[in-house]
Amino acid sequence: MQLTKHTDFAFRILIYLASTDEKLIRIQQLADGFDISKSHVMKIVNKLVHQGWITSVRGKNGGICLGKAPQDVRLNDVVEFMEQTLEPVNCQEPVCVLTSACKLKGVLLKAQDEYLAHLAQFTLADLVDKKMIDVVRFIE
Amino acid sequence: MQLTKHTDFAFRILIYLASTDEKLIRIQQLADGFDISKSHVMKIVNKLVHQGWITSVRGKNGGICLGKAPQDVRLNDVVEFMEQTLEPVNCQEPVCVLTSACKLKGVLLKAQDEYLAHLAQFTLADLVDKKMIDVVRFIE
Numbered sequence: 001m002q003l004t005k006h007t008d009f010a011f012r013i014l015i016y017l018a019s020t021d022e023k024l025i026r027i028q029q030l031a032d033g034f035d036i037s038k039s040h041v042m043k044i045v046n047k048l049v050h051q052g053w054i055t056s057v058r059g060k061n062g063g064i065c066l067g068k069a070p071q072d073v074r075l076n077d078v079v080e081f082m083e084q085t086l087e088p089v090n091c092q093e094p095v096c097v098l099t100s101a102c103k104l105k106g107v108l109l110k111a112q113d114e115y116l117a118h119l120a121q122f123t124l125a126d127l128v129d130k131k132m133i134d135v136v137r138f139i140e
Numbered sequence: 141m142q143l144t145k146h147t148d149f150a151f152r153i154l155i156y157l158a159s160t161d162e163k164l165i166r167i168q169q170l171a172d173g174f175d176i177s178k179s180h181v182m183k184i185v186n187k188l189v190h191q192g193w194i195t196s197v198r199g200k201n202g203g204i205c206l207g208k209a210p211q212d213v214r215l216n217d218v219v220e221f222m223e224q225t226l227e228p229v230n231c232q233e234p235v236c237v238l239t240s241a242c243k244l245k246g247v248l249l250k251a252q253d254e255y256l257a258h259l260a261q262f263t264l265a266d267l268v269d270k271k272m273i274d275v276v277r278f279i280e
Contacts, residue, residue: 097173100271
């Protein structure tokens with residue numbers, strides 16, 4: 001039930017952007033800083049731009065920055081948007097013969113609702129404090 | 141955040157054993173019924189035997205059956221025991237440079253607690269009803 005790398009990296013990038021003093025960050029900076037391939041960073045950033053959480057500025061001195069205030073990015077929304085699936089189990093691979101009578105998925109979905117409801121109480125702003133700002137400054 | 145196949149298959153096997161009329165079920169029956177390789181079923185059954193949730197009877201007419209009453213097998217315990225990790229994110233691969241100041245993992249762990257607390261309200265017995273018993277009879 002671990003979050004996928006996709007969601008994990010989205011959080012790393014968003015936390016970084018919410019903590020930096022720099023106006024625009026280059027994809028290469030993120031790739032180097034997090035030791036993630038540039039193409040992987042691009043893929044995640046594109047999704048976050050599409051959602052409006054990141055703004056991209058083109059050109060020689062371009063880069064990316066947060067597209068919303070950190071307090072407007074709810075943690076449950078990031079998980080729901082970035083996870084490849086919110087199906088708690090995959091009953092189709094291999095097709096489970098018990099599916100037609102199974103109550104497990106319903107119970108797991110309710111448990112997942114509790115998980116997401118907890119995250120809905122927090123925003124990106126709750127993850128950024130002086131300590132995090134200092135860490136990001138140190139990396140830069 | 142989907143459960144691993146390992147946990148999923150453990151649930152399939154436990155629900156089956158809790159619903160069948162037969163006294164002992166052979167590994168081959170489970171492998172055939174669920175279209176999972178025999179070695180994979182064996183691996184999962186061995187873990188469940190180790191935990192006391194399944195009892196194994198050796199010999200020509202041997203097989204496996206539930207080792208505990210269905211109402212004594214809590215769903216959260218199955219998830220906690222079968223999942224490879226309960227780390228909500230893997231901050232070590234690649235090592236995240238933000239880790240020393242990061243509050244995300246703490247928030248995710250609390251959300252996971254909510255998830256598991258919901259599951260703790262249910263046991264294997266809650267997943268077995270007449271409909272499930274009929275489905276298992278039909279497979280057999």
